[in-house]
Amino acid sequence: MNSKRNNELGYPESGKTASIETSIRYRLFLFLFILILSFLIISLPQVFSSYQQLQQSHRGFIEIKLLETLTDTANKISRERAFANQLMASPPELMTQKRRQLNEYRLQVDASLQQTIRLLNDNEQQQVAQVVSVDIQSRLEVARHVVDQYVNQPLAHKSYQQYDHAIRGMFSAWDSCREALKKLLISSSQEDDGLSRNMTLILLVSDLRDQSGRVVSNIIAPVSFSIQIPDDNRARSLQTQHQAIYLWKLIDTLQPDHTRTPEYLHLYQQVKTQFLDEGIELVSTLLRESDQHRAYSLSAISLTEQIVSKFNSIVALQNYLVQTSLAQAEQQEYAAWQKFILTVLISIFSLLVAGLTLRYIQRYILLPLMEARESILALSLPQSYGQENRKKKRFKGEFAELFAAIAKLKRLLSQKDALEFQLRNIAHTDTLTGVANRQALEAYFIALEQEPWKWSDLCLMIIDIDYFKQINDQYGHMVGDQVIQRIADQLQQHVDVSDLIVRYGGDEFLILIEDIAAEDALQLAEKISKSIYTLCIAPDISTSVSIGLAVGARNWLTLFQNADQALLRAKAKGKNRVEG
Known part of the structure; x- marks a missing residue:
């Protein structure tokens, strides 16, 4: 009788009411599931992106460390020429001392090479490690053999051509170092303009260090034999002078004004004073003395000792660029780590809020709603259903817009291409x-x-x-x-x-x-x-x-x-x- 009266008044039957309650419960839980899924869709890409940035910044720091190690090894190989020059130019009474100094320094170079190869292999730079372990070591071994062969000859059989040939063999060993440095720079995944530019500057300063040494090494043989400097040696010395000056100007051009700290300007001025003004003048004086058929004012040993001290400013400038780059990479890694932690915490907080919201709705909204009278439930169903659909559509549209706005950054390598183009032009032009x-x-x-x-x-x-x-x-x-x-x-x-x-x-x-x-x-x-x-x-x-x-x-x-x-x-x- 009551059921019939309820039907006459328009109320739903009890079975239908249970079905409506189940439908509402299902739809509310579906909405909350979509809400939690939306949080996940938003937060997971952010977490993944911040994690990639953290990994990228860490790789940038590692690449700077590898470049520091490789340039240090390259500088040691370049400096070995000075010890070889002193031994080859030494009189008999100093041969034992100079030979011991060269052998001790060679052990340092070999240890540095092995450490560099190990670090490159440990950090997935097998191609660069292959250049170091095969090309550099083999060329260095051949160059050392030529130097030792010259030193072991009787004095009467030695000639400046043999001396010069030994020196050019050491040049070949460093040329392989340049190839290794270029490969490391090209393989870099660094996308930050500042770090990429600093890595390029470090390579250029390393090249400047070697070209500066060649200015002297190209004339050391005729000076050692106290003969007039041949045209070929003169031309090579002048060419390396021009290349060193060009690299020095290129380094200054690539250094932005806002990074020219007082320390950088001081080191830059030291390079100009100690090497470009004083070091090159030593060589120019010897060239003039050769032209005028006068006795040389410096011996080969004293020339080597004086010019080596002039390179300290170049090495100091390189160390400054390396340390500045390491500090910048550390700062970026720390910022990326902070961003990653913050993104993870925000994501966890969002999920907790969604879970608490689910619990709150279930306890304080859903259960009281299920206990409402059948008439109110019947009247509220259509309106609730319409609002739920509108919200789902709005969320879907927001997600589509969000995902459309997410994209990866592309790497910027136009300066290296330009540097390689400039370096290639230098190699193909008569200075x-x-x-x-x-x-x-x-x-x-x-x-x-x-x-x-x-x-x-x-x-x-x-x-x-x-x-x-x-x-x-x-x-x-x-x-x-x-x-x-x-x-x-x-x-x-x-x-x-x-x-x-x-x-x-x-x-x-x-x-x-x-x-x-x-x-x-x-x-x-x-x-x-x-x-x-x-x-x-x-x-x-x-x-x-x-x-x-x-x-x-x-x-x-x-x-x-x-x-x-x-x-x-x-x-x-x-x-x-x-x-x-």
């Missing part, structure tokens, strides 16, 4: 004249192998300066260098930018012109010859060149032989001629 060198010529042949049909119309001019030795003997090498520079300028004025001008030897140039007829090539050669003949370098100095040219051949050897024979004919006919 005295600004034209290409033999290394650029080899790169040109490699490119030409992809287009062999160009050999048929390729013109080669071999240009030799007439009586250049007399100019050097009469006026000195400085004037000789001016003659070479002025003639190089004339050559550049007569050919297109796309043509290749190569300084092939001390007073010999090559010009390579593609797609030109033999008649046009002869006319161009005559113009070049006449312009150089009328060139006024000094009132009492006249210049001329002999030119041999050839157009078209099957390969480079044939083309060069044809042009070289033409040059010989030009010289045989009195020089200042063009023969093709």
Whole structure:
């Protein structure tokens, strides 16, 4: 009777009421589950992202430590040249002492190499470790063997050429160090502009340290034998001077103004004073004494001892950059650690709030709601259901917007590319004249192998300066260098930018012109010859060149032989001629 009356009044039946209660309970729990899941969706990516940043900052610190270790080893290998120079230049009474010092220092270098290899392998830098364990160690072993072989020879059998060859072997060992440093820099996962720039600066300062040593090492052999410095040694010494000065300016250019602390400016000024002003002047003095055929004011041993002390400022600048980078990496790692801990705590707090909310709703909202009268429950169902659906849609939209805004940062490596491009240009350019060198010529042949049909119309001019030795003997090498520079300028004025001008030897140039007829090539050669003949370098100095040219051949050897024979004919006919 009561059930029937309830139906007449519009109340739900008891079975239907239980079904409605179950439906509400299910929907409320579903909403709360979605709420907790939403917290997880929001918090887990944040936790994961902050953890990745923590790992990234830790890798950055490790990479700086590895770079510090590798540059320290590279500096030790570079400094070994000083001990080798002192031993090779020592008189018999000092040989035992200098040999002991070199052997003790070699043990330090070897220990540093083994430690570097172990650290690289432990930190997943197997490729760099391979360069150190194979290339560097093998080249260093060969260079040491050459040094020992020279030292063990009788004094009467020693020559400055053998001395110089031993020194250049030590150069080769450090060249492998540069490759290892470049590989470590390229493999770096560092995305921070400041740390990436500092790593590049550390590499450049390490290169500056070695190039500075080569300024002296390139002339140490003739100084040790008290002979005039040959043109090749002079050119190599001057080239390394230019490279060292270029690296010094490049380091200052890459250092932003806001990082130029008083300590950095002090160290920078020390490098300029001790090495660029005082160290290079020692070498320049010896070069002038050689030109004037005077006795050298410094012995090889005293020169080495004085110049080594000038490198302390460069090493101090490198240590400053390393320590600054380590401090910056430590600060970033600490900040990343703080962010990670804060993200985890916020995520846990959010989940606790969601759980407490679930408990609160169940106890103070859901249970009282289930105990409400059937009529109120029936009236509230539609409204509650509509609000629940609207909230779910809103949350879904917020998540979609959030996930659309999350993305990974990309690494920035444009400065290294630019540095490598700049370093590659340095390697392919003759420092005295600004034209290409033999290394650029080899790169040109490699490119030409992809287009062999160009050999048929390729013109080669071999240009030799007439009586250049007399100019050097009469006026000195400085004037000789001016003659070479002025003639190089004339050559550049007569050919297109796309043509290749190569300084092939001390007073010999090559010009390579593609797609030109033999008649046009002869006319161009005559113009070049006449312009150089009328060139006024000094009132009492006249210049001329002999030119041999050839157009078209099957390969480079044939083309060069044809042009070289033409040059010989030009010289045989009195020089200042063009023969093709």
